[in-house]
Amino acid sequence: GKDDPPDGCGRYEVPIGDDECAPLLSTEHCPYNHWILLNSKTKLGECVPRLCEEDRVYVESDQMCHDINEVGICPNNKRLYLNAAGHAVCDCPDGMFPGPNGMCHFLYEPSFCPEGSVLQFDRPTKTLGCKPDPCGSVNTKLWPDDLPFAPLDDGYCYQFNEVRIITGILYLYGVLGSI
Template sequence: MEMFASAIIFAAAVALVSANNAPTYPSDVSSTAGNSYESYPPFNGAKVPQNGKPSNSSYPDDGCGDYSVRFKGDGYCYPLLKKGPCENVLFWITVEPYTYEGICTPRLCGRGKVFVGRDGLCHDIYDTKECRGGRRLYYSAYGDPICDCPVGQYPFPSEEDDCVPIFTQGPCPTNQVVSVSSSGKLECAPNTCQLVDRYQDFLLQLVPVKQSRISNDDEDDEYGYCYALGTRGPCSPSELFGYNIFSSQGECVDMDDPRTPYFSSPEENAILDDVFDRAANEPIKTKNNRSNTFFRAQRLSRKRRQGPNTFGIFQQPSRIPTSLLNPCQSGGRNGNNFKCANPLVPSRPVRDVSQPVSPAFGCRPNDFLQATGQCGSNRGPASCGPSYQFIPATNQCRPIRF
């Protein structure tokens, strides 16, 4: 049997996730929405896949915006890769790849880390050994571990090139910068934001902004300014200046708003760090050896019982915006671009890269933990995320739907 259903042991306050509630995928998914999944490039199951170009498929608009999804349980919109209405901090909201609804799925790793199936460990998002070309680790909206460029950067001039910060010169000629055309295409365009003495930093991503976009003052509509992405710029004290990749304009993003993909609070961070640090070091405990996936931190869960309303709106956010959700690309909102982090609020974090650690879940001996939170007897599917299907004949992962 290549895959076992999930059965995750929690504390008394958390319900057991039975095999009947685990995600199951049909064996025949060769054609959906008029597209054969065999027409899309596969990736080797041992590698973290690179986020590819969005497909031309049509995806439904659930009315929840770029980085939130309508939850299957109550019909409300919740931000992705956050606890939301899930009952425990070891679950978060992802997109179900068949219905495109939000569901609660296991969160295998702690803050700033992504599960890598190749070795079954949680890797730092900035682990340079896992991604190439300046890319870093993310999760897609479906919960797939993927490699993509840092927020505010894109491969340029081709899809396979290294990441380049938009609104910097990059490979463009002198006095030009990598810009976004009206059709959403990356191109070299004249630089309308020249650096001045106090901005001698060629990595600053300076964006021209009409004053009316910020102040709603029509009288200043023709008077433009340039602001650096990821700074306060023209925004209020709780906001940072970002770039909306779909509308191609600067936008203020409220860092106090828990609905954004960048929101993070010291209180929530402390809880997550406490749970995942202890979970990774807790021995696996089984119950009559019947379960296929085991939560490692049972003693901690008994001490810290988190109800569904534990996480409210925390008032003191982190000022260094990072996102585990992959950033949106220009173009169609399909595939891994269906739900993604937008507007773009870049950051240049300065910190050491931490070593890989064990996930908060484990499997029985000789079984392998997968990105879905399930256990299987074959190492091959371990890197196949929830929106991929493992093809034993080729030992590769292929998209289920897009």
């Protein structure tokens, strides 16, 4: 893409030698129990001993390995990730975005917005902000653990993770309807 580095490697790769690239955080090209991390000074990938087993992250503050989904390691509702240098960082889970209060929020959640508004992207400014709920007031009536509803191009609102089911049903209906 447009944000690929000019090193000739793919988005999630780093140069490891003359005209050769390798995926970050992979064990390719490395001896046993080593993985490829980015050397921030040389901007090259290098094989470094892996401190923790797979799916675990070394947290420098307590010098222990933690499960990447362990609750309570990160503040608010964030989770552990690894950066390119192999350091643990706290960030929002996939599909969530940081708000001004430091918490992670789903799009179309009322979150910190005034009544009747939900969190949405503003395309011109490429920022998150509060806008009137395009699904009426349905998102203000959700239980705390319910995922919000969002509009699709067909003009209807669907709950997150519901689209696959609806698409599958429509596909199945089309297949059965043609028999």
